[in-house]
Amino acid sequence: MDIRPILSALLRNRTGAVLVGVQVAITLAVIANAFFVIAKRLELVHRPSGNDSANLIFVQSEGYGPEYQHVATMRADLALLRALPGVVAAAPSSSVPESDGGSSSGYLTSPDPKAPVTNANVMEVDPAFLDAYGLKLVAGRKFRPEEYVAEPANNDLPPLVMISESMAKRLYGDAPAVGRPVYDNGGKQGTIIGVVSDMLGSWPRNVRPGPYDIVYHATGGLGRSWRYVVRARLGERDRLIPEIEKRLNEIGNGRAVTWVRPHDFWLLRTFRPDRRMIVFLTTLVVMMTSVTALGIVGLATFHVNARRKQIGTRRALGARRADIVHYFLIENGLLSLAGIVTGALLAWAASGWLASAFQTPPLPAGYVGLAALALLVLGQLAVLWPARRAGAIEPAVATRTL
Amino acid sequence: MLDMQHISKVYRTELVETHALRDLNLTVAEGEFVAVTGPSGSGKTTFLNIAGLLESADGGHYRLDGVDVGSLGDDARARIRNQKIGFIFQGFNLIPDLDVFDNVDVPLRYRGFAARERRARIERALELVGLAARQRHLPSQLSGGQQQRVAIARAIAGEPRFLLADEPTGNLDSLMARQIMDLLGEINRSGTTIVLVTHDPELARRAHRNIHVMDGEVTDLKPFAPRPAGAPVAVA
Structure with missing residues (x-):
């Protein structure tokens, strides 16, 4: 069946x-943009974390009393956590990945303060952090205990x-980074001793620092508030959470365990x-496409009802049922x-406006x-x-008075 | 050409059974011009529907051009309607959104003719009915007589062997009715078998043979005496 007479009738x-x-x-203009936003958000939500997220537990400890001894309490906490059955590894961690909270700092590859600054998420950890997060050493070496x-x-x-x-990659591109210097904004120099497999840092949506841009310091940080990351064996996480809270609260004077949570909580x-x-x-x-459908x-039902005689006439003149279905x-x-x-033109116009605004x-x-295909x-x-x-309209309709 | 034996048709609702046709027997030879007359409700339209394969009989045998059409499926019946039968309806049944050319083109497209063949047939048919100059007019821009001539052009463009006309002058004034009947006579003289359903005995006189249907049965079959050439015919 040719298109021209159908088009001219239309x-x-x-x-x-x-x-x-x-x-x-x-509908097309809206759903094209909606598909794009949905795809972007799905990509964000399902971006690989890089760590053993499903088995990670985070603990916050808060020293409050005059008798609180920060270093001694941390050592005791870590010894207890690492000895608990079901724990793979534990380490201090200044921030929780993908929690939208943490520290960042600017790093340079030259002591010249006018050199380009690369921002990164700063995580203060101890030498056990690779095992505690389930990360891999990609190049160089790990921190040694005495360097903490x-x-x-x-x-x-x-x-x-x-x-x-x-x-x-951001600092040195494809060149090896191990052994190369980094500088802070004040010109103080550090040396890169190891490169670690990527994990999402504190701000998964960020562009600067990029979501995977992290610098690890082997320091305990300042203050009385501290966090630990504990990696549980598969299937042990939920059992360990109340146990960790109970056991840590039994040791350390003048401090409180403010929360013990699985990583899922922040995700x-x-x-x-x-x-x-x-x-x-x-x-x-779904609503817009349903309304359009x-x-x-x-409209098609209206056309069918309004054209019953016409359809009957077409059938009388030799149209098969399939010809009528094809027509519609x-x-x-x-x-x-x-x-x-x-709609495509509208969608691009809307996208252009959103992009500029x-x-x-x-x-x-x-x-x-x-x-377009979906519609x-x-x-x-x-x-x-x-x-x-x-x-299904019978050809005899052609001779009936409707 | 057309051979109907013991044809019956019953319309049923939950409350009523209506016997539209009862034991109808009719044979129409090739090249005949037959008028089927009868009062309203006599079964004329039901006869036309069954003869034109627009609906099926409940009983009896129907052979059209040697083919037993009673056992055919829907698509095969559509093909026979398209290739062998031309329809002329009382209300013209033109498609209002299509111009004259496209209206005549409708059955030809279903027939699968190539564009050039269709164009030649449409132009020939419109020439015959005197509307070659109105190809791009819409039906609403034509008079009733012109619309019926378009419908005739549509019916004959595929060169069917059998033309079924249902009160073709019912909506026309006497002058136009005469023109249409003249046209049908001309088509018949070229060899096309015509069955004309009408309630008007004067129109029926233009046919070779008159069949009177009453209460779903053929009650009278009689040939008419040929009308003297040039004699005026009174039409409704």
Whole structure:
């Protein structure tokens, strides 16, 4: 069946067709952008953490009394944690990965303060942190126990640091980073002794520092508040959480264990807005496509009812049921295509405006294509029912007075 | 051409059974022009629907051009309607959104003719009915008589062997009715078998043979005396 007579008939009955075409166009513009945002958020939520997240427990200890002895308490805590059955490893950790809270600092590859600064997440750990997080040494060596400074005098860059693979690439590109210097903003020099496999740092959404850019200091940090990361054996995490809280509270004077939580706690909290956005946008896509599908069903049903005599006449003149079904599928396909082309232009216009107003990334063509395909398929499925009803109209309708 | 034996048709609702046709027997030879007359509700339209394969009989045998059409499936019946039968309806049944050319083109497209073949047939048919200059007019831009001539062009463009006309002048004034009947006569003289369903005995006089249907049965089959050439015919 040729398209021209269907198109010319469609153009002579514009009102309903234009309304549904506009509906398709708006739906396409919205869902193309929604697909893009959903894909970006899914990518963020499912980005590999790089650590043994499912088995990690974090503990916060807070010294409050005059009798509190920070270093002694930390040593006792770590000895207890490492001796607990079901614990693979434990280490102090100044911040919790992917918690949206932590410290960052600027690093340079030259003592010249005008040299480019690379920001990184700073994590203060002890030599056991690789095992405690489940990370791998990629190059160089680990911190030695004697290199750990439990109570540093200040926050200055320590003489030896380890860095993540991403940070090594940022500082020195593809050249080996081990043995090379790093400088803080004050020109103080440290030396990179090891490169560690990537894990997501404190801010998984950040661009600067990048989510995997981490510099590890073998220091105990300042203050009375401290955190530990404990890596449990598979299946032991949930059992260990109450036990750790109980056992740690039994030792150390003048301190309290303020919380013991699985890493999931922060993952759920940090990515909650993203998950909500995914649910919201998915609901929006489902609702808009449903309304559009209903619009298509409505228009096609109206056309079928209004053209019963015409359909009966076509059948009398030799149209098979399948010819009538094809007629409505082609008619709806043309309508959808017109809406899709308009919608694609709208989607790009909306994306361009969003990009200039909110610095969002531009909408890739693939998402418009995906939305167009989804709407085309949906439209054809929606019109199938009224089209089949049209196909079932008997040719004898041609001689009846309707 | 058309051979109907013991044809019956019953319409059933939950409350009523209506016997539209009872034991109808009719044979129409190739090249005949037959008029089927009868009052409203006599079964004329049901006869036309069954003869044109628009619906099926409940009982009896029907052979069209030597084919037993009673056992055919829906697609095969559609193919026979498309290739062998031309329909002319009382209300013209033109598709209002298509122009004259595209209306005549409808059955030809279903037939699968190539574009050039279709164009030649459409132009020939429109030439015959005197509407070659109105190809791009919409039905709403034509008079009733012109619309019916478009419908005739549509019916004959595929060169069917059998033309079924259902009250073809029912919606026309007397002058236009005469023109249409003249046209049908001309088509018949070219060899096309025509069955004309009408309630108007004057129109029926233009046919070779008149069949009267009453209560779903053929009650009278009689040939008409040929009308003297040039004699006026009164039409409704």
